[in-house]
Amino acid sequence: EVQLVESGGGLVQPGGSLRLSCAASGFTFSSYWMSWVRQAPGKGLEWVANIKQDGSEKYYVDSVKGRFTISRDNAKNSLYLQMNSLRAEDTAVYYCARSSGSYYRAFDIWGQGTMVTVSS
């Protein structure tokens, strides 16, 4: 079964750091662009970052540039999001998602999400 499972969410104080992980299974992880997408409580979807198959290209939404770092370990079939200098507005459910070339880079597989709460 094709699956993405996020972990690492939790409660963190403003200014703190957190590292999210996404474990992939059921497909050749190294063949796909991967993304992180977040959703603040009661709000819409916001794309956060993506990374090329070999990690050589990374892109970020303006609001997290310089604070968040996306990375991957193809040997471990894992995607990561290192989040530093966290702010209250980073509070959200964070999803990892697969970009499929067959679907013109639409996100065809999503994880169930992990909740990040930034609060003192």
Add this chain to the structure above:
Amino acid sequence: SYVLTQPPSVSVAPGKTARITCGGNNIGSKSVHWYQQKPGQAPVLVIYYDSDRPSGIPERFSGSNSGNTATLTISRVEAGDEADYYCQVWDSSSDQYVFGTGTKVTVL
């Protein structure tokens, strides 16, 4: 940055047709994807590349894209179609994905 605008809500009776618009500057030149999200669940891809359906998505879901507006059409609406719907594009000028503001579809 590129902005995609959707109506906040659309209401439709069962068996009728729902149309959800997604407005953006010259969006017709981009590939538009649509997602369905039900409460407490992750989004699901329902339309990609403007009008194509992934396997498993009913033919009742269709899409179009031209000029400054993309449209998701749900025909013969069922109670199970009640959800939030989001459009999405890749903005090559900023190297960022952009999601629309989202539309809540209510089945009356």
